[in-house]
Each structure stands twice: as C-alpha cells, then as structure tokens.
Amino acid sequence: MTDSLGSRRKYAVLIPSTNTSVQPEFDAMRPRGVTNHISRIRIPNIPLNNNDDFNHLIELIAAAQDEAVESVMSCEPDHLVLGISAETFWDGLAASRKLKAYLEQKTGLPVAMGSDACSLALDAYGARTIGVVTPYQPVGDDNVVRFFEECGYRVKKIKGLRCESPVRIAHVQPETLADALREVDGDDVDALVQVGTNLAMASLAGQVERELSKPVLAINTAIYWQALRSAGINDQIAGFGSLLERF
Numbered sequence: 001m002t003d004s005l006g007s008r009r010k011y012a013v014l015i016p017s018t019n020t021s022v023q024p025e026f027d028a029m030r031p032r033g034v035t036n037h038i039s040r041i042r043i044p045n046i047p048l049n050n051n052d053d054f055n056h057l058i059e060l061i062a063a064a065q066d067e068a069v070e071s072v073m074s075c076e077p078d079h080l081v082l083g084i085s086a087e088t089f090w091d092g093l094a095a096s097r098k099l100k101a102y103l104e105q106k107t108g109l110p111v112a113m114g115s116d117a118c119s120l121a122l123d124a125y126g127a128r129t130i131g132v133v134t135p136y137q138p139v140g141d142d143n144v145v146r147f148f149e150e151c152g153y154r155v156k157k158i159k160g161l162r163c164e165s166p167v168r169i170a171h172v173q174p175e176t177l178a179d180a181l182r183e184v185d186g187d188d189v190d191a192l193v194q195v196g197t198n199l200a201m202a203s204l205a206g207q208v209e210r211e212l213s214k215p216v217l218a219i220n221t222a223i224y225w226q227a228l229r230s231a232g233i234n235d236q237i238a239g240f241g242s243l244l245e246r247f
Contacts, residue, residue, distance in 0.1 A: 008033035009231050014084060016061060016069055017042045017073035018166035020201040025220045031235040039072035045167045053138035061087050069182035074108060079229045085197045085219055086136060089115045089143050090243035112227035114219050118193055119151050121222045124247045125215045127191035129154045131184030135163040135196035144195055157184040169198035177201050181216060183209050191215040205241035206247040217240060232234050
C-alpha cells in the first residue's frame with residue numbers, strides 16, 4: 001500500500017520559517033501523485049543590512065536545521081528537498097557536497113538542493129558562462145560566485161538586490177527581477193540564474209526566456225526539477241520555463 005495522494009513521491013521540504021515563496025511555487029509545479037510536506041526551520045526575521053547580518057542568518061539556519069529535519073521525518077517521506085539557497089552555496093563546492101552527504105546520512109533519503117540543482121540544470125543546457133541574480137548582501141554573492149566558479153562555470157556578472165530582511169525578499173516584484181536579469185545578461189552569457197528561494201520567480205523565468213532567447217533558471221524550479229527527475233518522474237510541466245518542459 002502506498003500513500004493515497006503521494007503514490008509517486010512524498011517530498012519533505014525544508015524552508016526557513018520566514019520563507020513564503022517556496023511552498024506555493026512547489027505546489028504549483030506538483031504533478032499528480034506527488035505531495036510536498038513543509039517543515040519550517042525556525043529563524044527570526046532579522047535585519048539584513050550588511051555582511052555580518054547575513055553571516056548571522058546563515059548561522060541561525062544551520063543551528064535550527066536538524067530539528068526541522070527530525071520533525072518532518074515522522075511523515076515517512078521518500079525524498080528530502082532543501083527549499084533553502086544560500087546555505088547550499090556557502091563556502092564553495094566541497095562544503096556543498098559535505099552538507100548533502102550529511103543530510104543523506106542523517107535521513108537515509110536522497111537529497112535535492114539548490115546548488116546541486118543549478119549545476120545539473122546548467123549542464124543540461126550546456127551553459128558555461130552565466131549571469132546571476134540574488135537577494136543577498138555581498139558576502140552571499142561572493143559565496144555564490146565561489147561555488148559556480150569551483151564547478152567550472154564563469155560568472156560574467158552578478159546582481160545582489162540586498163534585501164532588508166528574510167521576509168522582504170518575497171516582496172521583490174516581478175518587474176524588479178526582470179530588470180535585474182536583463183542587467184546581468186550579455187551576448188557572451190549562455191544562461192541566467194536566479195538564486196534565493198524566497199524570490200518568487202518560477203513563473204517569470206519562462207517569460208524572460210522568451211524575451212531574451214536563452215535559458216533562465218529560477219532556483220525553485222531547478223530544485224523541484226532535480227527532485228522530480230532524480231525520482232524518475234519525467235512529467236513535462238508547462239508554465240515555469242523550458243527546464244521543466246524540455247528536460
């Protein structure tokens with residue numbers, strides 16, 4: 001017997017308690033027979049005015065993460081999905097792999113996460129030179145660049161929006177995101193990547209792709225794509241860009 005609604009996959013989804021974008025975007029992408037089960041990493045909505053504030057946010061997420069993992073495991077999920085972005089890029093490729101290995105060992109489940117998903121998606125397109133948009137302070141941008149460059153990509157330009165708090169990240173409007181994507185584009189850029197899971201960009205990605213005629217990867221779409229495809233779920237899902245429609 002299998003779960004009546006999650007007969008194909010039950011995803012345990014970790015998100016910061018301040019995040020209001022992952023849950024609706026993942027649910028909008030959810031195919032039949034797949035269910036998403038949110039576990040919130042409890043953090044305060046602290047000001048993000050500088051690099052020290054942002055470093056503190058990463059520390060708060062890391063300190064509260066295990067409790068959120070243990071809580072969601074009681075629903076007997078099939079897969080762990082990190083609806084968190086910055087932590088997965090922090091300190092480069094080796095640290096990202098270490099985080100994934102730790103969570104796989106702790107849960108006994110396959111793990112989908114943003115840094116890994118972006119790399120896999122870029123490889124699917126054959127993209128090597130990228131422009132990146134983030135909601136972060138400069139220290140967050142530096143860690144994103146470090147990860148991508150250690151993976152062998154060239155970050156031509158990065159735009160950090162320097163959002164004032166974790167909650168305020170979700171207040172960034174589509175026109176601001178679209179302008180930021182255009183700003184980091186160029187004739188020598190193969191693909192555009194948006195990181196920061198509380199930026200609501202899943203639907204916008206496809207629109208900007210059509211305008212710019214190149215791949216635009218929204219991180220929530222990339223994470224969910226990785227989670228589906230690694231589970232052997234190959235449904236083509238329209239409305240969120242070419243990644244879920246073609247690959």
